[in-house]
Amino acid sequence: MRLPRLASLLVLAALALPSCAHYRARYDLLYIPDLAHAVAPKGVFEEAGVHIKWYPTENGFSFELKNHSKHSVRIFWEQSAYVDTTGTAHRVIHKGIRWSDINETEPPTVVPPGAYVDDMIIPGDHYQLKVTPYRYLFRVIPLLPTKASSETQLESYGQKYTGATVSLLLPIEIDGKRREYHFEFLVKTVWDLGRHVKLQRTAQAAAPKAPAKP
Numbered sequence: 001m002r003l004p005r006l007a008s009l010l011v012l013a014a015l016a017l018p019s020c021a022h023y024r025a026r027y028d029l030l031y032i033p034d035l036a037h038a039v040a041p042k043g044v045f046e047e048a049g050v051h052i053k054w055y056p057t058e059n060g061f062s063f064e065l066k067n068h069s070k071h072s073v074r075i076f077w078e079q080s081a082y083v084d085t086t087g088t089a090h091r092v093i094h095k096g097i098r099w100s101d102i103n104e105t106e107p108p109t110v111v112p113p114g115a116y117v118d119d120m121i122i123p124g125d126h127y128q129l130k131v132t133p134y135r136y137l138f139r140v141i142p143l144l145p146t147k148a149s150s151e152t153q154l155e156s157y158g159q160k161y162t163g164a165t166v167s168l169l170l171p172i173e174i175d176g177k178r179r180e181y182h183f184e185f186l187v188k189t190v191w192d193l194g195r196h197v198k199l200q201r202t203a204q205a206a207a208p209k210a211p212a213k214p
Contacts, residue, residue, distance in 0.1 A: 023148040028189040029056035048175040059140040060122035074173040077106035090123035158199025
């Protein structure tokens with residue numbers, strides 16, 4: 001009896017395996033400065049000699065703060081918050097916070113005159129610990145859902161999140177005055193990583209035209 005060819009065996013093996021297709025989305029977030037604090041280059045916040053450049057990522061918000069003023073700048077983390085697309089506020093944590101200290105009071109970050117700081121902000125409840133028999137695994141849940149079980153679900157991400165906004169509330173002391181600053185970010189584009197195409201929001205049906213007058 002002839003043995004099946006290798007190609008035939010591979011086909012049979014593939015058919016026997018359960019479907020494991022994965023669909024993945026990626027989001028382009030854009031910082032939207034208000035007119036009172038917008039300066040060149042685009043996307044930089046400015047207030048009294050303090051510049052903040054934002055780099056939104058899949059998991060959080062990286063930023064660089066440069067203090068060109070004559071006073072120290074302070075960021076008050078305990079009163080800060082991340083607001084998601086549903087309007088829900090989340091406590092935030094920033095780079096350098098250990099898991100054992102995640103529920104402890106976060107001291108302010110102090111930036112002396114002429115200094116700068118690189119940091120990253122993530123929602124506190126998006127930082128999770130998974131315990132396995134062999135080790136501890138830390139993971140950060142993305143700001144927006146990235147995995148889908150079907151192409152239909154993936155398309156729904158484009159419908160739901162294109163044009164949506166998220167924001168950060170940061171109380172910052174600048175020039176000796178403490179103010180609450182709102183930093184807003186627009187979901188500019190949602191990408192289907194498998195097909196390398198944009199997931200566009202479907203245009204609303206055009207309103208019916210009025211009948212022409214006789």
